[in-house]
Amino acid sequence: MPDKNWQFELEEYIKQGEPDRAEKSEAWQTAIGLQAVDGLNTSEYLLDTAKEHIEGKITIDEAQKRIHSYYEQRTTRTETENETKEADIVSARITKLLGEKAFQFSPAEWITVHRRLFEGVFDHAGQIRQYNITKKEWVLNGDTVIYADWNSIRETLDYDFAAEKQFSYEGLSVEAAVKHLAKFASDIWQIHPFGEGNTRATAVFMIKYMKTFGFRVNNDAFRENSWYFRNALVRANYNNLRKGVHSTTKFLELFFSNLLLGTNHELKNRYMHIDFADENTLQSINSKVSKYQFDTLDCTLEELAVLELVAKNPSIKQQEIAEQTGKSIATIKRIMKSLQDKSYIRRERGKRYGKWEVLV
Structure with a gap:
């Protein structure tokens, strides 16, 4: 921006x-x-x-x-x-x-939202993907969520939407309704029916859907925490029992509460990282990161993620950062330059054999 x-x-x-x-x-x-x-x-x-x-x-x-x-x-x-x-x-x-104001709750509407957002931007706008995908996630240390198999996308969409249509909100507290909506958003996002643009299409579709319940969406949530929203969706759909990591919607529920109920929960991306121990301490491999008050800096969310990776591993290469964050190498180069221009990091001992130094 x-x-x-x-x-x-x-x-x-x-x-x-x-x-x-x-x-x-x-x-x-x-x-x-x-x-x-x-x-x-x-x-x-x-x-x-x-x-x-x-x-x-x-x-x-x-x-x-x-x-x-x-x-x-x-x-x-x-x-x-x-x-x-x-x-x-x-x-x-x-x-x-x-x-x-027009809106219809259906898979066809979600597909139409994607087409209208990305027509002329992506060749596959509004088209169900015909291949399986993986995406390396910073919050998962470069691992990926298991997305729906392309052969079953339409059937899975129909099932999830039918189940939501049959769900009764009658008698639910507002808080319980928000929790359920967060879970539904998580479920349909995991399907990832499109090659690209799934999170933005999901957000627009869910905003319009939630407005049909009379909710007034707080624009601050997406304005300031859209990357948190995506990371929360990732954590809601990731299990790694060997590492003791379990899928959880708790982060997404905090976001939806801020979005729809006007609460002011603290939304920090680092809390969702699978190496994060609890809300007060990082595991030893992240101990260096916790020293820095990065969240108070004049950083975008993507700059914050890169800054934390550099603090964790000063020898990290830009290609490794790209792989762990899922960004393009051009985007990482732009972010690194911005962090250097802000005097948050600097390079020591040259490009080839040097290391990054965090200055904050």
Whole structure:
């Protein structure tokens, strides 16, 4: 994202108290924040376009056309700019979807959400994957969640949605209903029906679904903790009995409570790491990390994850960081440069034989 000022600039529209502007601002904040689940940043141009839409100077359709035209004119782009293009286009589309009242609870609706978000961005937008996938996760030390076999995706989707349709919320406390919704989100995310973009599509679908229950979604949760949301989904679907790791929805429930009930639970990614011992102590291999108050730094979530890996292993290579976080090598290089520019890390004794030093 351009910098942290985008949050404050968009928040001003909510403080002004005009319902239409506030609703648009919340949608944009959610949309921009969600790009962090895939390590993407939006541009200054996107922020300027969002403000014009919030102020009523342009429609959301005109905002989308502006974003497309902006990138069509930039015929030569770096890899970073290509990632920014994806973030800008998808952010505008999320904002449009969140502003629409129409919704149908069905697998077909979820597939349509994916298609509308990623058409022209991914070749497979709105298509069920025809292959099995694995994804290395930082929170799992590079291991992967076991996703649904591609042969059974449609049947599994139909089963989960049918079970949810038959579930009765009557008599449930609000807290119990939120806990159940968290579990349903976890279950359908584990299916991972699409090649890419599953988490963002899941988030948009769930936001629209939860609004049918009368919930008012707190945009702060996705604006500030979207990477936490993804890591919580990972932990809700990962078991490694040999290492004593069990799947748990407790982290996801904390997120959903903040999202829907306005609670203020502390959401820290490091608490979800499988090497984390408890909320006060890290296991010995992470003892160095716990010395640093990284969560107080001016860091994005993806920068925080890289910073913790560097603190844990100063000899780590950028390729290893990419593998453990599931990010591209270009994204890791960008993050490392940002951390160096902020004087949070520096390289000692050259590129080939050197080590990283954490300065905070």
